[in-house]
Amino acid sequence: MDPLSSRRPRxxxxxxAVLTIVAERGLDQVSVREVAATAGVSIGTVQHYFPTKDDMLLAAFNDVVQRIRQRISSLCAGPHVxxxxxxxxxQLLPLDDERAAESRIVLAFAARAATSPALAGVQQTILTEIxxxxxxxxxxxxAHATTDRCRLAAHxxxxATDGLALHAASTHGWISASQLSTTLDFLLDMLLPTTEPGYAITP
Amino acid sequence: MDPLSSRRPRxxxxxxAVLTIVAERGLDQVSVREVAATAGVSIGTVQHYFPTKDDMLLAAFNDVVQRIRQRISSLCAGPHVxxxxxxxxxQLLPLDDERAAESRIVLAFAARAATSPALAGVQQTILTEIxxxxxxxxxxxxAHATTDRCRLAAHxxxxATDGLALHAASTHGWISASQLSTTLDFLLDMLLPTTEPGYAITP
Incomplete structure (x- = not known):
C-alpha cells in the first residue's frame, strides 16, 4: 500500500478532532493532549503528524477552506445564476446545527488569523476566491453592470453574510435562522432586483 | 479618599493591559502572568481584581463595549441623520491603526463569545443597542419606511460593517482602508439614496 495514501485517513x-474541539470549546482549548484524547490516539502520534499547535491549526483551517471551496465551485454552473x-x-449562514458549528469554527480561525500570518494567508486566499x-x-x-460594481456587490x-454569521455565532440565538435568511434575501433583492436591469449594480 | 474610586484607575x-495583549498577540495569550507583566504589577494584584482569566476577559470586553456605546450615542443627534x-x-471599520487594533479585539471577543455564555451576553446586549x-x-x-424595513436595513x-472589519482584520491588508470606506458608502447609497423616498427601505 502506498505509504502516503495510508497516512491521509489518520x-x-x-x-x-481539532475542528470538533474548536466548535465545542473554542480554539484556545486545542492542544496536542486534547487532540490525542479526542481522536483516540497517542500524543506521540499527534506530534508525528503535527509537531506544533500552529501546524495543527493550519492543517485544520485548510480542511475547512477546502469544504467552502467545493461549495462555491457550483456558483456559476447552470442557468439560474x-x-x-x-x-x-x-450555505455560509448558520441555518442548522452543522453550519452553526462551521460558523463557530470559521469565526475562531478568522480571529486567530488576526495575529497569525500563516492563517491570514489561507484566509486571504479563500476570500479572494469567493x-x-x-x-x-x-x-x-x-449583464449590464460594470466589473467595478459587480466587485462592490460581491464584497x-x-x-454581510460573514457579519450575519458572526452575529449569530457570537450570541447563541440573538438572531434566528429565519431572520438570517430574510435579511440576506432582502440584501440580494437590493443588489439584484428581479426586474432587469438591476437597480443597484447597473448604472 | 473614597476606596472605591481609588480602585478604578488600577x-x-x-x-x-488585557486589551493590549489581545490586539498584539491574540486572546489566547492573555494570562494572569502576562497581564501582570504588561501592567507592571504583581501577579497577586491581578488576582485581587480578577480571580480568573474569564473575569479579566469579561471586564475587558465590557470596557470595549462601553467605548462603542459612547460612539453610537451620537447617532440620532443633530439634523444630518x-x-x-x-x-x-x-467608526466601526479599521480605517486607521487605532481602529485596526480595536477590530482585532472585537473579533477576538466575538469568537470567544461563541463558546462563552458570559461574553455572549455582553455581545447580545451591545448588538441589540446598536x-x-x-x-x-x-x-x-x-420617513416613509416601515419599522420592519428599517430594522432589516439596520441588520x-x-x-456588512462587521463583516468588512472581519475581512480586513483577518487578512492583514487584503482590503485597503479606502476600499472598506467605498464599499460601505455604496451600501449606504443603496439603503438610503439621496433622492427621497429611499428606494430600498421605503415601499
Whole structure:
C-alpha cells in the first residue's frame, strides 16, 4: 500500500478532532493532549503528524477552506445564476446545527488569523476566491453592470453574510435562522432586483 | 479618599493591559502572568481584581463595549441623520491603526463569545443597542419606511460593517482602508439614496 495514501485517513481524523474541539470549546482549548484524547490516539502520534499547535491549526483551517471551496465551485454552473448565488451565500449562514458549528469554527480561525500570518494567508486566499466567484456570478446575473460594481456587490454580499454569521455565532440565538435568511434575501433583492436591469449594480 | 474610586484607575490599567495583549498577540495569550507583566504589577494584584482569566476577559470586553456605546450615542443627534449614520458605521471599520487594533479585539471577543455564555451576553446586549439605534436612525432618515424595513436595513448595515472589519482584520491588508470606506458608502447609497423616498427601505 502506498505509504502516503495510508497516512491521509489518520491525518484527517486528527484535523477533524481539532475542528470538533474548536466548535465545542473554542480554539484556545486545542492542544496536542486534547487532540490525542479526542481522536483516540497517542500524543506521540499527534506530534508525528503535527509537531506544533500552529501546524495543527493550519492543517485544520485548510480542511475547512477546502469544504467552502467545493461549495462555491457550483456558483456559476447552470442557468439560474441568481439562485446559485443565493444558495451559496445561504450555505455560509448558520441555518442548522452543522453550519452553526462551521460558523463557530470559521469565526475562531478568522480571529486567530488576526495575529497569525500563516492563517491570514489561507484566509486571504479563500476570500479572494469567493469574491472572485461572486463577482463573476453578479456579472452573469446583471449583464449590464460594470466589473467595478459587480466587485462592490460581491464584497457587500460576502461581508454581510460573514457579519450575519458572526452575529449569530457570537450570541447563541440573538438572531434566528429565519431572520438570517430574510435579511440576506432582502440584501440580494437590493443588489439584484428581479426586474432587469438591476437597480443597484447597473448604472 | 473614597476606596472605591481609588480602585478604578488600577482596574482600568489591568483591563487596558488585557486589551493590549489581545490586539498584539491574540486572546489566547492573555494570562494572569502576562497581564501582570504588561501592567507592571504583581501577579497577586491581578488576582485581587480578577480571580480568573474569564473575569479579566469579561471586564475587558465590557470596557470595549462601553467605548462603542459612547460612539453610537451620537447617532440620532443633530439634523444630518444620514451623515451621523455613515460616520458611526465608519467608526466601526479599521480605517486607521487605532481602529485596526480595536477590530482585532472585537473579533477576538466575538469568537470567544461563541463558546462563552458570559461574553455572549455582553455581545447580545451591545448588538441589540446598536441595531436599535441604527433602526431609529434609518427611520429618521427615511420617513416613509416601515419599522420592519428599517430594522432589516439596520441588520444589513451592521452585518456588512462587521463583516468588512472581519475581512480586513483577518487578512492583514487584503482590503485597503479606502476600499472598506467605498464599499460601505455604496451600501449606504443603496439603503438610503439621496433622492427621497429611499428606494430600498421605503415601499
Amino acid at each position: 491525518r484527517t481524523a486528527l484535523t477533524n 441568481r439562485n446559485n448565488l443565493s444558495a451559496v451565500l445561504h 469574491t472572485g466567484a461572486l463577482t463573476d456570478a453578479f456579472a452573469l446575473a446583471a 457587500i454580499a460576502l461581508a | 482596574r482600568t490599567a489591568l483591563t487596558n 444620514r451623515n451621523n449614520l455613515s460616520a458611526v458605521l465608519h 441595531t436599535g439605534a441604527l433602526t431609529d436612525a434609518f427611520a429618521l432618515a427615511a 444589513i448595515a451592521l452585518a
